Amino acid sequence: MLLTHKTSIPTLYRMSSIVASLPDFPRVRRYAPGLLLSALLAALAALLSQWQPLSQLGLSALTLAIALGMLAGNSIFPALPAQTVAGVDLARSTLLRAGIVLYGLRISLQDIAAVGWPGLLIGMLMLALTFVIAVHVGTRWLGLDRQTAILIGAGSAICGAAAVMATQPLVRGEEHKVSIAVATVVVFGTLAMLLYPLAYPYLGLSQHAFGLYAGSTIHEVAQVVAVGQSIGPEAANAAVVEKMLRVMLLAPFLLGLSLQSAAANRATASFRTCCAQVHIPWFALLFIAVSAVHSLKLLPTALVAVLVQLDTLLLATAMAAMGLRTRIASLRQAGLQPLKLGLVLFVFLAVGGYCINRAIAALV
Structure with a gap:
């Protein structure tokens, strides 16, 4: 074929x-x-x-x-x-x-309620810390440009390839930088799929706790599902819900990234000029609106299922188009530095994420 x-x-x-x-x-x-x-x-x-x-x-x-x-x-x-x-x-x-707008049909406000405030806090901490580390380490230690560091950070912190694509319009990342970021998601998300089930017996976590840990630290939704199902149904359910919560944080992340980009120019621009530079990503706002509509159960289940399939096709079509515009020569020029950043983030997600999950569980 x-x-x-x-x-x-x-x-x-x-x-x-x-x-x-x-x-x-x-x-x-x-x-x-x-x-x-x-x-x-x-x-x-x-x-x-x-x-x-x-x-x-x-x-x-x-x-x-x-x-x-x-x-x-x-x-x-x-x-x-x-x-x-x-x-x-x-x-x-x-x-x-x-x-990205239709991606909101995959989550709902009920998803947040299912894991409670501990799951929400874990998701927010992991997103914020992972992204800050990505930008800091990527630009200051590894010498990467800011666009590449942001794209890799978004993919690792939120929901893999979908987050990379959603972030790309805001940072105006070139196609080869998007491909590099997606490559880190594939490499280290696959590594997580192999290591997490092997580590489970030694982590001292219940199935539910392990599900929260996996959902808050593994890159792609499909990878989270695979890891959760390898442990058991309780782990799978908790992992998917926690992962969907991270996906829901995509919209406020995009809004915050847009505001931060404009705020960076305040030292040399008037307040009015600065406000004019704020780029509100309309697709992020519609993403929230679609999630709210889905939460209210206003759409028939059959229609939602069809739209989710359509969404997968739309996102896959966009990814294929990005691949078509990517040249291997551009990826070679990037060297090993993006993979080094992906490795740093993987270690933080696995080790730091475990510590954060245990610490928050101890507070409950």
């Missing part, structure tokens, strides 16, 4: 020719080829994510989509007609924001 150089280029050329023959639909001619290419890669990623060997590794459709996108982007994509670029760029911008 994988696209090959011999079969894919003629097919996509024919597809582009068909679209180009529609003179009454200029927008279709402009965007359809790139959107179709990104969507095809996303659909393939969604299918592969259901394949047992990959699902057991916790590789989500989003992670596989950017991998397939990078594969195509460094092989067949440069040889395709230039008109595919507009649709790919639309997918990695507009479709990305739409996907």
Whole structure:
């Protein structure tokens, strides 16, 4: 099923020719080829994510989509007609924001109530500390640029690839920096999946406590599910709820990041100018609104299920588009420093997260 150089280029050329023959639909001619290419890669990623060997590794459709996108982007994509670029760029911008908005259907205010204030406090502490460490260590010790450090920090602190994509529009991170951040999520999230179940017998935690620990420290939702289910149903439920709580913190994180970016210029700008520089991410506000609507049970369950599937496709399409615009040469230039930062954050999440979970549990 994988696209090959011999079969894919003629097919996509024919597809582009068909679209180009529609003179009454200029927008279709402009965007359809790139959107179709990104969507095809996303659909393939969604299918592969259901394949047992990959699902057991916790590789989500989003992670596989950017991998397939990078594969195509460094092989067949440069040889395709230039008109595919507009649709790919639309997918990695507009479709990305739409996907983040619909991501709110995966969580609700009831999720917070299920873990109580200890779970909320753990989630907030882990997000704040992980992100601060990422920016400080990344920029001051490892010499990374601020964009890369922020993207890696967001992916590690919140919800993996989805958080990286949501943060990218605010920091205007280049495609290769997004790919680097997602790579750290894949590498160290996979490592967590292997080590956490092995460590469980020696941690002195109940299933529920271990679920909170896993949900508050592992990168991707799929990885959290895999680890929780390997221990037991009680651990799985607590892990998923805690992880969804971290996802809900994405919106206030984005708002805070936008305000901090504007505040950084206060020393050289008037108050009015500073306020004008505050970029309110509308998709983060809509994310909160969608979560509130979902919490009120206003939408039929069947419709929510369909929209969640649509959301996965939208996000995977955006990831595939980012992969298509990523060049391997750019990743090589980044070197080992991003992986070093990912390792530092992984150690903090595993060790520091365990200490924070035990400390808060002792206060309850």
